[in-house]
Amino acid sequence: MEFALPATMTQPEQNDWSKGTKFRRFCFPLIGCSLEDEMRSICFALALSTAAVPASAAPPSAGSPTNPLWSQQKIRNYLPDMTWPEVADLLTRTDMVIIPVAALEQHALHGPIGTDFYNAVEQAKLVAQRTDVLVAPILLPGNSPYHMDFPGTITLKAETIQQVYFEAVQSLLHHGFRRFLLLNGHGGNAATTRFIVDRINQETAGIAVELGDAAAPYMKRTPDMKGPGGFDRHAGTPETSNSLYYTPNLVQLDKARAAKITLPTHMADMLPEVVAGNDTAETVFLAEGLKARETGKRTSTREMSDTGTWGEVDPKLSTLKRGRAQAEAAIAADVAFIEAWKKLRPLSPKQ
Numbered sequence: 001m002e003f004a005l006p007a008t009m010t011q012p013e014q015n016d017w018s019k020g021t022k023f024r025r026f027c028f029p030l031i032g033c034s035l036e037d038e039m040r041s042i043c044f045a046l047a048l049s050t051a052a053v054p055a056s057a058a059p060p061s062a063g064s065p066t067n068p069l070w071s072q073q074k075i076r077n078y079l080p081d082m083t084w085p086e087v088a089d090l091l092t093r094t095d096m097v098i099i100p101v102a103a104l105e106q107h108a109l110h111g112p113i114g115t116d117f118y119n120a121v122e123q124a125k126l127v128a129q130r131t132d133v134l135v136a137p138i139l140l141p142g143n144s145p146y147h148m149d150f151p152g153t154i155t156l157k158a159e160t161i162q163q164v165y166f167e168a169v170q171s172l173l174h175h176g177f178r179r180f181l182l183l184n185g186h187g188g189n190a191a192t193t194r195f196i197v198d199r200i201n202q203e204t205a206g207i208a209v210e211l212g213d214a215a216a217p218y219m220k221r222t223p224d225m226k227g228p229g230g231f232d233r234h235a236g237t238p239e240t241s242n243s244l245y246y247t248p249n250l251v252q253l254d255k256a257r258a259a260k261i262t263l264p265t266h267m268a269d270m271l272p273e274v275v276a277g278n279d280t281a282e283t284v285f286l287a288e289g290l291k292a293r294e295t296g297k298r299t300s301t302r303e304m305s306d307t308g309t310w311g312e313v314d315p316k317l318s319t320l321k322r323g324r325a326q327a328e329a330a331i332a333a334d335v336a337f338i339e340a341w342k343k344l345r346p347l348s349p350k351q
Contacts, residue, residue, distance in 0.1 A: 014244065014245050014248045014320055014323075014324065015122055015126070015245055015246045015247065015248070015327075075125050075128075075135075076128065076129060077090060077125075077128035077129070077132065077133060077134055077135055078125055078128065078135045079134055079135060079136040079137070080137065087134070087175065090132065090134060091175070091176045091177070093132045093347070094132040094133055094134070094342075094347060095176065095177050095178040095179050095347055095348075096132075096133040096134065096177070096178075096179045096180075096181065096338065096341075096342075097133065097134045097135075097136050097172055097177045097179070097180050097181065098124040098127060098128065098133055098134070098135050098136070098181045098182075098183050098211065098334075099136050099137075099138060099165065099168070099169070099180060099181070099182050099183065100117070100120035100121050100123075100124050100135070100137050100138075100183045100184075100185055101120070101139075101142065101161075101165065101182055101183065101184045101185060101186070101189050101192075101193045101196075102116050102117035102120050102121070102137070102139065102140055102141070102142055102185045102186060102189075103116040103117065103140075103141060103142035103143070103144050103185065103186035103188065103189065104116075104117060104140045104141040104142070104144070104152075104153065104154045105141075105142075105144040105147040105150075105152075105153040105154070105155070105186070106147050106150035106151075106152060106153050106235075106301070106308045107234075107235040107239070107308065108235035108256065108259070108305075108307045108308035108309040108315065109252075109255045109256055109257065109307050109308065109309075110235075110240065110251060110252045110253055110254075110255045110256035110315055111235050111239070111240060111243060111250075111251060111252075111315075112243075112247070112250040112251075113152045113153065114140065114250075115235075115239065115243055115247075116142065116185040116186040117137075117140045117185065118243075118246060118247045118250070119185055119239075119242050119243060119246045119247070120183050120184070120185025120186075121135070121137050121185075122246040122247065123183065123185075123246065123327065123330060123331060123334070124137075124183055126327075126331050127331055127334045127335055127338070130331070130335045131335050131338050131339055131342075133181070133338055134172075134177065136168070136172065138164060138165055138168045139156075139161065139164055139165070140154075141154040141155065141156050142155075142156065142161060142186045142188060142189045142192075143155060143156060143157070143158050143161060143186075143188045143189055143192055144186070144188055145291075145292035145294075145300075146188070146290045146291050146292050146293070146299070146300045146301055147300075147301050147308070148292070148293075148300075149293065149300060149301065149302030149303075150301065150302060150308050158191070158192045158195075161189070161192050161196075162192050162195050162196050162199065165182075165196045166196060166199050166200070166203075169196075169200055169204065169206060169208075170204065173204055173205060173206050177206075178205065178206055178207060179206065179207050179208070179341070179345075180197075180200055180206055180207070180208040180209075181208070181209055181211040181214070181334075181338070182196060182197055182208060182209070182210050182211060183211045183212065183334075184210060184211075184212055187234075187290075188290070193210055194210055196208070197209060197210050211334055211337070214337050215330070215333040215334045215336070215337040216333070217337075218332070218333035218334075218336040218337055218340075219329055219330070219333040220329055220332070220333070221329065222325050222329065224321055224322060224324075224325035225322060225325045225326050225329065226322075227241075227313075227317075227322060228313055228317050229275075229313075230275060230311070230312055230313045231261070231271060231274070231275055231311050231312045231313065232311040232312070232313040233310045233311045234290070234301070234308075234309065234310035234311070235307075235308055235309040235310065235311075235315065236309055236310070236311035236313055236315055236318075237311075237313055237315055237317050237318040237319075237322070238322075238326065240253070240256070240315045240318035240323075241318040241319055241320070241322040241323035241326060242323045242326055242327060243318075243323065244318060244319065244320040244323045245320060245323035245324045245326075245327045246323070246327060248320070251318075253315070253316060253318065256309075256314065256315035256316045256318075257307065257314065257315075257316070258309075258312065258313070258314040258315075259305045259306055259307040259308070259309040259310075259311065259312070260305070260306045260307075261304060261305055261310075261311070261312055262303070262304055262305075263299075263304055264288075264297070264298050264299065267285060267288065267289065267299070270284070270285055271285070289304075289310075290310065
């Protein structure tokens with residue numbers, strides 16, 4: 001079944017996120033975990049949980065002794081906001097879960113370090129307003145070793161990431177969820193995300209897909225999604241435009257500027273072919289680009305960019321119009337895939 005967006009979200013100029021302030025933040029209490037090994041202790045200390053606001057709660061009056069920074073509204077089908085009876089009720093309608101796979105890394109002079117987390121989670125939440133599916137964020141950080149020269153970046157080993165997500169899926173399986181859609185919000189997590197999907201399919205009763213791959217056939221490109229062209233990747237105009245839609249009050253576009261890019265000579269020679277759309281050139285370019293300083297490839301972000309943007313296009317050319325078009329196309333494609341899967345395999349009556 002497809003659901004219409006609430007009236008306040010109909011054809012939004014930007015995500016409702018803008019009603020908060022820059023200080024809007026989630027609460028991240030430590031999730032209980034076994035101390036049997038160091039990895040689990042570290043990972044679950046970074047795991048995400050968010051306090052919920054009761055649906056019936058009235059806004060506090062001026063001078064009310066409540067948290068002055070709290071501005072989040074309760075979001076339907078968003079696990080951190082839900083009570084256990086609400087999760088039980090959702091299980092009568094769906095066995096599907098979207099799990100954003102995120103990162104906590106620098107996004108140049110203008111983008112928040114939480115960009116990959118925020119954008120993936122906001123996309124998932126908007127999908128869950130149109131079709132019944134649980135949204136379960138697990139971790140903020142991902143695999144970002146090549147950004148570590150910029151203060152604030154947190155990186156985890158791929159082995160750590162996959163183990164935490166796999167164990168989280170085991171918990172959700174215990175509660176009755178069976179279908180998992182991993183929504184990767186960070187390119188550096190791509191291989192790890194696909195490995196998690198394979199582990200779920202090979203080792204559990206669950207069924208998993210990488211949502212970006214699964215929804216790709218339903219993606220409809222529009223003229224509004226077209227950008228300025230050129231070498232334009234990490235923290236560039238595509239990503240920044242998305243953020244202008246999903247989390248507009250966190251983007252400081254006035255601080256953005258074109259990066260000074262310094263590529264290894266052989267990669268600089270290859271770049272025109274990459275920009276021209278040569279698939280082979282792009283494949284080998286990305287295989288070597290954005291790798292940790294310790295590899296000796298001289299392709300960590302700080303070694304190639306003075307701002308953290310990996311691209312030659314000025315991020316100031318990012319637009320809300322483009323971000324909205326990109327976001328709406330991705331959300332519509334996600335919903336279309338989920339609805340198609342529901343028709344192919346309806347929810348078991350036992351659930």
